[in-house]
Amino acid sequence: MIQESASPHIAVLLNEVKEVLCPKDGGIYLDCTFGFGGYSRMILDSCDCQLVAIDRDPNVITHANQLINDYPGRVNFIQTGFAESFSELGSLKFDGIVMDLGVSSMQLDSGDRGFSFTHDGPLDMRMSGVGESAADFINKADEQEIADVIYQYGDEPYSRRIAKKIIEHRRLEPITNTARFAHIVRSTIGFRKGKIDTATKSFQAIRIYINDELGQLARFLNNSKNILAPNGRLVIVSFHSLEDRIVKNFFKVNSAKLVARSKYAAKVLAEENSKEWLKILTKKPICPSSREVALNPRARSAKLRAGQKIDGTTYGS
Numbered sequence: 001m002i003q004e005s006a007s008p009h010i011a012v013l014l015n016e017v018k019e020v021l022c023p024k025d026g027g028i029y030l031d032c033t034f035g036f037g038g039y040s041r042m043i044l045d046s047c048d049c050q051l052v053a054i055d056r057d058p059n060v061i062t063h064a065n066q067l068i069n070d071y072p073g074r075v076n077f078i079q080t081g082f083a084e085s086f087s088e089l090g091s092l093k094f095d096g097i098v099m100d101l102g103v104s105s106m107q108l109d110s111g112d113r114g115f116s117f118t119h120d121g122p123l124d125m126r127m128s129g130v131g132e133s134a135a136d137f138i139n140k141a142d143e144q145e146i147a148d149v150i151y152q153y154g155d156e157p158y159s160r161r162i163a164k165k166i167i168e169h170r171r172l173e174p175i176t177n178t179a180r181f182a183h184i185v186r187s188t189i190g191f192r193k194g195k196i197d198t199a200t201k202s203f204q205a206i207r208i209y210i211n212d213e214l215g216q217l218a219r220f221l222n223n224s225k226n227i228l229a230p231n232g233r234l235v236i237v238s239f240h241s242l243e244d245r246i247v248k249n250f251f252k253v254n255s256a257k258l259v260a261r262s263k264y265a266a267k268v269l270a271e272e273n274s275k276e277w278l279k280i281l282t283k284k285p286i287c288p289s290s291r292e293v294a295l296n297p298r299a300r301s302a303k304l305r306a307g308q309k310i311d312g313t314t315y316g317s
Contacts, residue, residue: 010296010299011042012100012102013292013304016288016304017098017237018043020304020306021098025047027096028051028094028229029051031053032220034060034077035055051071051075052092053067054078055079056080056082093229096235100237101238102238102302116203117178117181117182126211135174137206138166143167149209153204154204154205154206154208155201158188161189169184217247221250225309229309231310233309234307235306236304237302251280254276277311278308279309282307285303
């Protein structure tokens with residue numbers, strides 16, 4: 001769901017991420033979603049380590065350059081999507097990887113980016129600034145495809161009705177700005193004052209589809225084993241159920257099945273060649289406190305899940 005933000009510089013669950021990630025001197029860490037650099041600064045301030053930061057949004061480069069200047073010789077920034085980052089990362093093995101899957105305030109608060117109906121602007125929504133825009137999709141896709149996207153990625157029960165109305169309106173004139181798109185959705189299913197805006201789910205759905213957010217996440221997770229060092233930690237903060245479901249299922253499928261050879265023995269992997277390679281560190285997702293939500297409304301739907309790479313060696317029960 002589209003998130004609000006009390007301040008562009010507040011990183012969600014920052015202390016909890018630090019505690020689970022546990023940065024250490026001499027380590028090398030990867031921030032997959034740099035944004036304003038909140039997690040990156042926390043990691044660099046926590047210990048004497050090296051950091052690689054990734055973001056596909058070209059607008060973050062100014063903030064990345066500031067971080068490079070503030071921590072000379074310790075930071076490398078790569079402008080790319082995290083699913084495309086593996087060729088750039090080469091043979092690096094990371095002691096910790098952190099991901100914040102939310103839309104940044106930099107994107108939401110800029111009307112010309114088209115991510116939010118709060119500010120009227122071009123119906124764009126592209127995080128990288130290249131490729132098919134939201135307007136391209138809305139004005140070219142057929143009715144069934146639009147309905148499927150809004151239902152699948154927005155969980156919008158009125159997706160077919162909205163898609164039909166979109167087709168009717170674009171026959172009169174192309175839909176090119178956020179205010180008109182929001183108006184079309186609201187006029188289709190109503191506008192409830194004081195409730196979550198009825199255009200929210202449709203905006204979320206188109207944004208997720210345009211940026212292939214779920215595909216990016218799945219592809220990265222499926223390759224994360226190859227860039228984690230033994231005992232390296234993978235810490236992920238998600239903001240809606242579609243992302244969280246992917247993360248939760250990934251951890252479940254790849255988590256080690258433990259057995260004890262005797263009641264006195266430490267637990268070990270069930271099989272030496274087992275495909276399971278992760279130890280889940282968060283039995284239940286970590287959620288923000290009521291105090292954090294009050295200070296930063298964007299945090300309200302955040303969930304933190306974490307796992308640790310194991311290499312077949314024994315570890316404590």
